[in-house]
Amino acid sequence: MKVVLLGTAAGGFPQWNCACALCTAARDGRLPSRTQECAAVTGNGRDWWLLNASPDLRTQLTATPALRPGPGPRDTPLRGVLLTDAEPDRVSGLAELRGAAGLKVYAAPPVRTVLAPARAALDRYVRWEWPDGLAEGGFVLAGGLVVTARPVGGKIPAYLPAQAPQPAGPWVTAYRVEDLASGGVLVYAPCVSVWSPALEELCAQADCILLDGTFFAAGEMGTAVRSGAGRAGGHLPVTGPDGSLAALARHPGARRIYTHLDHTNPLLDPASPAHARAAEEGVEVLPDGAELLL
Numbered sequence: 001m002k003v004v005l006l007g008t009a010a011g012g013f014p015q016w017n018c019a020c021a022l023c024t025a026a027r028d029g030r031l032p033s034r035t036q037e038c039a040a041v042t043g044n045g046r047d048w049w050l051l052n053a054s055p056d057l058r059t060q061l062t063a064t065p066a067l068r069p070g071p072g073p074r075d076t077p078l079r080g081v082l083l084t085d086a087e088p089d090r091v092s093g094l095a096e097l098r099g100a101a102g103l104k105v106y107a108a109p110p111v112r113t114v115l116a117p118a119r120a121a122l123d124r125y126v127r128w129e130w131p132d133g134l135a136e137g138g139f140v141l142a143g144g145l146v147v148t149a150r151p152v153g154g155k156i157p158a159y160l161p162a163q164a165p166q167p168a169g170p171w172v173t174a175y176r177v178e179d180l181a182s183g184g185v186l187v188y189a190p191c192v193s194v195w196s197p198a199l200e201e202l203c204a205q206a207d208c209i210l211l212d213g214t215f216f217a218a219g220e221m222g223t224a225v226r227s228g229a230g231r232a233g234g235h236l237p238v239t240g241p242d243g244s245l246a247a248l249a250r251h252p253g254a255r256r257i258y259t260h261l262d263h264t265n266p267l268l269d270p271a272s273p274a275h276a277r278a279a280e281e282g283v284e285v286l287p288d289g290a291e292l293l294l
Helices: 021-027 057-062 088-097 109-114 116-123 197-204 220-225 244-248 273-280
Strands: 002-007 038-042 048-051 078-082 104-106 139-141 145-153 172-179 185-189 208-212 255-259 283-285 291-293
Touching (some): 002 057, 002 208, 057 088, 078 088, 088 116, 109 116, 172 197, 185 197, 208 244, 273 283
Parallel strands (some): 078 104, 185 208, 208 255, 255 283
Antiparallel strands (some): 002 038, 002 291, 038 048, 145 172
């Protein structure tokens, strides 16, 4: 199984409307820029599946040779998308794929429900399939990959009216992707609110864990940009007694990588003490375009 980290930032880095120290360093060329979180996976090098569909998807696809179209004028190696939730940062890239025939978009039932207007609009170009990502027993992807999903959070998108009744069920999922040929197992969880028994079980089976690294510490956003937004916004922080770094320490046999890094996160700076601390724990922060083999 090959995995390409198409994008690794939450909201992009530098963020377009932020002049914090980290964003300023990125604009000045002192830190590498990053596009919004998204990945691609294949079991055979021919059939590729997107893990989320970021707003930067067009740029990410054109920058990745394995995802270029051909041999026919409209042929594409993309077979579909696995959505972890309904946040705009994870679904808005679907519009870039309009007109690509035969795609499958897997998502949890509440996500499929709130995306109904978008689904109807996209289906006017070509018909896609929209299977349940939480279907019992999992599902098989073209290219020899087997996928199972587990609920890992209940974060409801802010664009939904707070007073209106919302679809029941888990809103945020993590995916376990297994390569039948190699036996390699990837766990993909870019949005995690708490470290649950379900996530612990997934990580215990993994060869590689791509995990939510949005905030290094609770309250980080308010400190960095003085916005008053001092909560983690549905994301488990890296540090703290219940943080993800402590949880990942229980899985030293897996390759552990943070993704979905917020523009306030000191992990973005390779020279920071935060980055050094993660490295000491054996947890990586990789650039956009990094490739993994499992």
